[in-house]
Each structure stands twice: as structure tokens, then as C-alpha cells.
Amino acid sequence: MSELVGRTYEIDLLRSALKNNKSELIAVYGRRRIGKTFLIREVYKKDIIFEVSGLHNGTMSDQLQNFTNAIVKNWGRKRVVTPASWLDAFALLEAYLNSIKTKKKKVIFIDEFPWMATAKSKFLMMFENFWNSYCTKRNDLIVVICGSAASYMIQKVIKNKGGLHNRISQKVRLLPFTLSETELFLKSKGIKYTHYDICQIYMVMGGVPHYLEKLRKGLSVAQNVDRLCFEKDGLLRTEFDELYQSLFDNSDKHMAIIKALSTSNKGITRQQLIEKSNIFSGGDFSSKMEELIESGFVSDYTYYGNKKQLSLYRLSDEYSRFYLQFIFSNKDNGAGTWIRLHKSNRFVAWSGFCFETLCLKHVGKIKQALRIEAIYSTSSSWFNDTAQIDLLIDRDDNIINLCEMKFYNGLFSIDKSHYLNIKNKVQQVQKLVGNKKNIFVTMITTFGIKENGYSNELVQNSLLLEDLF
Template sequence: MNQFVNRIDELDRLQTLYESGAAELAIVYGRRQIGKSELIRQSIADRDDAVYYQAVQGTATTQLRRFVEAAATTYPDITAVKEEWEPLLAYLVDRDAIIVIDEFPYLIESNEGLPSIIQHLWDTAVDESQATLVLTGSAIGMIHTHVLDGGAPLYGRVSQTPNGRLELTQLPFRSIQEFVPTYTPEERVFVYGVFGGTPRYLSPLDPAQSFGENITRLLCDPDGPLHDEPETVLQMELTEVNTYFSLLESMASGNHSRNEIAQGAGIESTNTSYYFDRLETLQIIEKHHPALADPARSKRTRYQIRDPVFRFYFRYLYGRGGQYELYGENAYADLIEPELPDFVSETFESLCHQAVPALYTDYQLTQVPSQWWYKSREIDVVAPTDESTLIAGEAKFTNTPLGYDVLADLEDDVSHIDWTPTGGGEPTYEFALFSRSGFNRSVEEAADERDDLRLFDLSDIVAVLESRVDP
């Protein structure tokens, strides 16, 4: 399948920049395999004024030579220009070209002065031009250092209207339909829970195969196209990979606090700050604070692996090759399938967070729905409103109907939340239960009798997310 799925807004923004009638600078960034190159190629597919250069690691001389070769396919006379970045780029700017430098950080590695050269060009030579310069990068830290952060040579030069800063993230859940159109809503949740929203990981899915067959072929098979993907990506970005792998394996096993993760990895927690910061910068992990907490002040922090494929790899595959050889063709059924509901439950909870605004349209939420925890207490879904109401819910992705005990525990836990409504006074509560497998009769009867309790099954959540149009 074509990897270009559901990037309509980003494509429209780029094409608006190309046609703005003024000089524009755009930066397209995001972690590896997220679809940056495909987006750019689609945006210039039918144009005869575009130069596309895919940078690679190499010497400054090699980079210049390859850039001229790429540009000459559209502008043959550029071969007569002196092979230095400023005159080459100035030549193209004078011709109102669209100039794409894919993986710009590779050029910076061989020429640290290049961002300053572009800055000088942009400040002195583009007033009468309609050129567009598009820079892309997977090395997110370098993109911030040289383009986005205050003090960076190109800071303030990225176009503002329309916004030339495009950060590509994972595709939303609704995109899964386009990769596996014959799968049921529940199967699509499983797909998103394992493969996430990275186009390169979704494209090899075969809708004619079962979910288990796809996992076996793509992930479990040692020759599968995604089997070693997380390890390969990390080795391209990191040194001391064994330390990072140990931390990620600990995280994937269910540890979330920094101390728990370090202990699980056999590392002193005082020695982990650098590693956590690096993994965050690369968007491999993310940290969370409890709902209602001030992130700048809260000391309660949890970490989790952002990409489900990475989480799957470090939970089920990393260091377990011999085990899979022993089980052979039964490895998926015996080692993975029984645990999958628990593994996917993290994604299901996230989907419930995303669905809350559409399910509670009578309320104006003041924070993005998220998880709340304190000591041994935990609530899966908490969303404050601009009135006196706090929405609180539990999300269960189990094989059995959700029982009344879950509701009772939720009501008890809510009483321990410290929250004062915006207008003061005592809070009121709306309770929500989200379930993969329905509800016990006692829960359904309670919902019939109460105005403050609503029940949502998996089909409700999928329906609102697949019909949702993001702003």
C-alpha cells in the first residue's frame, strides 16, 4: 500500500507555501520512518520547478557534488555555478525554485556553517523571490539546535502564515481502516495497539491475513521486515546501546517510574538522567504527570515507550530468539496471544482519552483527558470541565464484561482527587466506564437508574474516532 495516508493538512500547507507568491522557509521534522520523505515527494510530484536532494552522510565535497547532480535534472545550467552552498542556493532562489533538502542534519554534520549561510541568504537575497526552501530532519535535537530554538541561526525565519513548521507524528487511529479495511473494529484496535500509526509499519500489513498471521510474518519471523526495526533505528541514533536497550526492556515489562525502570534494568537511578533525556529527545519515550497536576511542579512522573512496535519488540522479542525457535510456528499462539489484551490495554486507554471530547459534547474540557494516580490509587480517565463537573472513568480491555466492582472502586478513588472547580465550590462527577467486552447486568442497571453514569463499549469509541475530523 502507498505509505501516503491521511497527511492532507500537511500536504495542503506545503502546497500553499509553494504558491504564496513570496519566499518561504519550511521545516518538516519527526522521528525516523514517520513519512517525511513520502510527504515531500507527494507535494512536488507534479511540479517542474522543484529540486529534491536526499542528503546522506558524507564529506562536504561529496554533498555539494550530489546536490548539483540532483538540481541539474531540473535546472541544467546550475552546473556552471561555483560549487559552494551560497551561490548554488542563490541561483535557485533567483529562479523561484522549490528546494528540498531531505535529512538536512546530515549536511550540518559535514558543514556546521551551513545554517548560517542559509540565514545570510534568507536575510539578504529573497525579498524579490518566490522560492520555497524545505528542510527535513529526523535528528530532532539538531533541528531544534539549528532551526527552531532561540539563538539558532535560522530561528525566526520559518514561515508563519501559513505555518511552515510541520512536525509529523503518528497517524491517527481512523487511518487504520485504510490499511486493513476488512478488519473488525476490535481487530483495528489490536492493529493500532501493536503497529501504532507509523506508515512504514502499517504498509506491509496484509488484510487478507489474520492479525496473528501479520504479527508472525512482520514481527516474530527473524526475517520479517519489522523484526529488528527498533534495534536498527536505535543503533543509528545512539551510542552505549546496551544501556538504552536495558532501560527500554524494563519499561516494556511494566515499570513506569524512573526508579522502577532503573532497578529493572540493573542501573543506578542517579546515572540515568542522560539516557532518559536522550530517549525523550528522539521521541522514543514520553513522560506523563497525573491529570490535574502542574507538570512544572509535580514530582509524580511516569515514562512509557511512545511507539507500540518498539514496546512490542522489547516486551516480546528482544533477547528471546531461542525461545521463539523452541516454540516454532506456535510461538504467537503460545507466547504472545494470551497476553495481547493486556499489552493493547495501554493503547485502548489512550483511545478512550481521545474519544472523551466527542462523547461529552455538553461540556467544555479545560485539560486534555489523561490518567490520574496517587500512591496505590489510579483512575484511567480524568477530564476537568469549565463548570463544576469532573469526568472520571475506567477503561478495561479484557475478555470479560466489566463488573460492578470497577464502578465501586472508581467512586472510591474519585473521592481522593484534590480538585476545585474553576468557579469554586464543591465538584460534581460524571462517571464513565469503557469496556471491550460489555458490562455486567448490575452495571447496566446502575446506568439505567443514574444520570451521572454512562457506559461506552468498544464500538462506541471506534465510531467517534473514525468519524472525527481533526482541526
């Protein structure tokens, strides 16, 4: 990764801290491989005066020595006695900061923050003390704490009820690239794919920068997927278990939820998910779900009318679904596996569902293409015994967009079966809302719809894949 691509909102958020006249505590969190460290270093490359990263599985002694070495490196002192406690370590950091006389904003960057909090070390307590008793008395510091260990960052930092409660001035939740950011990233690497090809890449690995970084220029989508997911040393062939274990405490439960969700293409309710995952309802299940949602692996979709018990949870992490659908059962089949599989009926079914999830992630782009971004609207799912609708956009101008999403390698033709299916959905929603709203059928397809009698009767809006970019 050689240049900063996309991330406009996050960059503006981080840069705004340089412009005010108070000290700021910023927490950056998100799944591993998402580019947190790179983003912080790039935005603050002229302003970082101290940077340290926690050591994975390091002891308290290891962490203190590493912390001290980072201070020595920045301070320029040749000999400093390594502190025996975090109270003394932060006192040493304060002494170093006091020696810097410039008035401009100074950034302290602590990466892999959770790894430093070893058992019985009192690291978090002493960091809280450092922030509350020292940093808040100055107006020229930006302290950025960052970590991939989602369980710790969410439960101990973001939801902290102790010394950091209401002290975090900015929370930056870093999610995968959007489709347009993915396109920019690939172009920066000299990879020029069509929107259809970028969509296929996204459906395999999502917008995770580290995964996209491994795509090789000059190879087709199928060749790149084959190389990364099925060849012996492919990065994504063994990433699944490592991913969840690195992010979450008791990751077996998180993985049980992910595997349960992977069995459903349309999403399932909370109660169904509890039964399928065999995790008892209550605080444990709720905290695991919160961590998965905050990290971008799972999305919850409100049921029309805000009936919470009918809200649907979907596995929204593309790589996890692809792994469980294709890699897990084919990981020993070697090179050429995806070249064969990507023409199968399984691929057709999988790609159709993935495209729906992709559309749900880009609802803002859909509203923009419909030119309704200035109109207040809510997005939700709806289902009954005879129909399921993944996306309803309920607008304040008395319109409901009933969105149908279809992934196809050419013009999509609405045949009699599709016509009857969509017609039933319209009738069911019309019964639900009565005469208060007009129902507009909105087709979202890769290359558009083939005009015929069915499409002329049903479809009010037709959007293309490129509208999601």
C-alpha cells in the first residue's frame, strides 16, 4: 500500500483535531488488515512525535521495555532505566513531552493498544491516569489509540465505564472500502478492471485493503481468486480462522454465529440465530453480536415498521461467506479450482445473494441515483409468509421504492415467473400501507433490464451496477 486512497470522511475527522485548541483522545478501531495504522501514519506523518506498538503475546516486561525504547528513540537520550510499572512508564513519557517546546499540535500514537494491557499490569488504569491528569491540562496533544482486538477496543475503550468514560473525543470505526474506493485503490496499483469485474472481486474479498493489495496486475479476476484462495500458499486460503482468533476473545462463539448466518441467504431473526448458533440469549450473545456488527462482519436490517423482534441479521463480510461457501470444502483441490467453480450453478446462486448484500451496503448511492438524497427516507426489510423484500425505501414524498436486485452477465429479462413474484410483493406491501403510499418497483441490475411487456408494466426505476460506484 503506497498511497492513501479514499477514506475522505475519516481523514477529515482526524485532521480536524489538528485545528482546534484542545487536546484530543481518538480511538481508531476495526478488523485487522483494514488499514488503520497506515491511515493514522499518513494523516499525521508530520505531527507524530511518539509512536509505539504493543507486542503480540508480549509479557509486561516486554511491553515496558518496548515502550521505553520508543521514548529513547524519539528523545535522543542514550540511557534510560526501564520503568518497573506503567505508572513510571507514563511519567517517563510525560518528561519527554515536557522537553518538547514547539507549540504546534503533537501526536502520540499507541498502536495495538490492547496487546499492551497484559494481565495484572494495570496498563489501562495508568493510561487513564495519564490522559486525565496530564493530557487534559494541555491543549496541544492528540493521543491516538488503535487496535484490531475488537473485543477489547469495544468493551474496554469505546464502552469504558471508568476513567475513559466520555473521554474519547473521536471514535473512528474503520470499515472496508466502498466499491468506488476499491476502484480507486486498484487504479493506484495499475489494475484496470471493469465495474463488473470489480464487483466480482468485491464479492470474494470485500473492500479489505490488505487483500486487494495482493491482487496481481495482468491476471483475470478468476486467475487472481484462484491464486489467492485455492493455491497452496494463497493468503486467503487459511485466513478465516486467524482472522477471528486475532480479533475476538472466545472467538469460537463468534465463529458459531458467523457459520449460522452463512446458512441463510436472506438473513435470520435474533431468535433463529440464537437457536442455530447454540449460544444462550442474554449478555454473552448480545456482546458477541455487538462486536461482530461493530467490526463490520454482521449487519442488522430493521423490519418495516421498526418491529425489533423481526429485524434480520445478515453475514455482510464477503470473505467469510466466500470461505464457508467455496474455500473450506475445496482448499485441498489446488490451482484451477476457481476456474472450474466460477461457471457452476453454485456460483450463480452465491453471486445473486452477494449482489443483494452489496446493494444494501450502498443504499446511499442508490438514493443518489434515484435523486432522492434530499428527501427524508428510511430503509428496511419486510417479509411475510408469501414474500420477502430485502430493501424498501420509505420516502416522505409518499413513495415506497420496492427494490429488486439481480446480478446477471447481460441484460436481465423479467419473465412470467419473475413478473408474478414481483407483482405479489407489490400487492403485499400495498395491503400493508393501504392507499397512503405509491409503490415504485426499482430494479437494480448489473447491465440493465431487457424491455418487454412485463418490465413496462412493473418497473418505475432501473438502476445499473455503475450507479453503486
